Structure formats: structure tokens, C-alpha cells
Amino acid sequence: MNCIELVISDHTILRRSLIVVDGMLKKLAAGQRIEIFDAATILKFLRLFGDQYHQVMEENVLFPALIRAAPNESGLRQLVSEHGDERMLVNQIEEALMSKRGMLFFRSSHQLTSMLRNHCEREEMVLDRLADCLSAEQDAAIVEEFMRNRAQVEIYMNFSRLERKYALVPVAVAAAAGGK
Numbered sequence: 001m002n003c004i005e006l007v008i009s010d011h012t013i014l015r016r017s018l019i020v021v022d023g024m025l026k027k028l029a030a031g032q033r034i035e036i037f038d039a040a041t042i043l044k045f046l047r048l049f050g051d052q053y054h055q056v057m058e059e060n061v062l063f064p065a066l067i068r069a070a071p072n073e074s075g076l077r078q079l080v081s082e083h084g085d086e087r088m089l090v091n092q093i094e095e096a097l098m099s100k101r102g103m104l105f106f107r108s109s110h111q112l113t114s115m116l117r118n119h120c121e122r123e124e125m126v127l128d129r130l131a132d133c134l135s136a137e138q139d140a141a142i143v144e145e146f147m148r149n150r151a152q153v154e155i156y157m158n159f160s161r162l163e164r165k166y167a168l169v170p171v172a173v174a175a176a177a178g179g180k
Contacts, residue, residue: 006147007062008124013049013157014116015120018117041159048156049153058083079123085115
């Protein structure tokens with residue numbers, strides 16, 4: 001696996017967590033309650049895996065290597081700026097959750113899911129353009145650093161209980177069940 005594939009793999013995991021958040025928001029929009037513990041759990045995942053592992057690795061390892069290899073790529077600097085916006089929203093969501101400000105939690109969570117999805121998509125496009133800029137040795141060193149740090153947060157990657165509770169039934173499963 002090269003570093004771009006690893007980043008895309010991380011994005012897949014992050015997108016799964018966003019599906020959980022979407023499910024929570026749909027319950028809230030329908031007037032149903034969600035468990036504060038569940039919301040706190042997915043926020044902890046977003047903070048630890050999404051920020052303290054994934055974004056930090058991009059900012060400290062991947063992006064600097066890519067900037068050295070392609071110094072005129074301005075898209076990388078914009079992506080780092082977006083990381084700051086995402087961190088601010090996660091802080092706002094946590095504050096809203098702890099102070100039981102439901103509408104702020106709802107709006108901020110919705111804004112985060114939209115922002116993070118768009119960010120992942122833009123990041124993948126930028127990284128796709130730069131995929132060949134790194135040597136095999138540089139790529140391997142980046143993957144090694146990501147994996148060493150990923151091992152510290154892998155325990156938080158399993159949120160299947162929340163997926164079962166909040167995620168929508170996958171389209172393929174619904175189709176196999178006759179749309180029921």
C-alpha cells in the first residue's frame with residue numbers, strides 16, 4: 001500500500017463515521033433522542049483518529065514531503081487550513097453536547113459532515129495529481145510513519161456498534177431484501 005492509498009483508506013474510515021453522525025442527525029430531525037454517550041464516542045473517534053492521527057500525520061509527514069516534491073502545489077496549503085476549520089467545529093460540537101445545546105449540536109454536526117466529506121474529496125483529487133512526485137523510498141517512509149502512529153489509535157477504529165445503531169441500511173442490502 002502506498003501513502004496515497006493509505007490516506008484514502010483513512011478517508012473511508014472517516015466517511016463511515018460520518019454516516020453514523022448522519023444517522024444521529026436524522027434521528028434528531030425526526031424528534032427522536034440519541035444517547036449522549038454515543039455522540040461523545042463518535043466525537044472521540046473524530047478527535048483521536050481524524051485529527052490527532054490522520055490530520056497530524058498529513059500536516060507533519062505527508063504534506064511537507066509533497067511540498068518539497070511539488071513546491072508550487074497551492075492546494076496542499078488550503079487543505080491544512082481546512083483542518084483548522086474542522087478542529088474548530090469538533091470543539092464546537094463537543095461544547096454543544098456537553099452544555100446540552102441541541103440546535104447548536106445539530107447545526108455544527110451537519111456542517112462538519114458536509115465540510116469533512118468535501119475536504120476528503122478535494123484532498124484525494126490533489127493527492128491523485130501528486131501521486132508520482134514521491135520516490136518509492138519517500139513513499140515507504142511516509143507509510144511507515146503513518147502506520148506507526150495509526151497503531152496508537154486503532155482501538156478507536158471499531159465503532160460497528162454505532163454503525164448498527166445509527167447507520168442506514170446499505171443500498172445493496174435493501175435491494176437484496178426487495179427494497180424492504
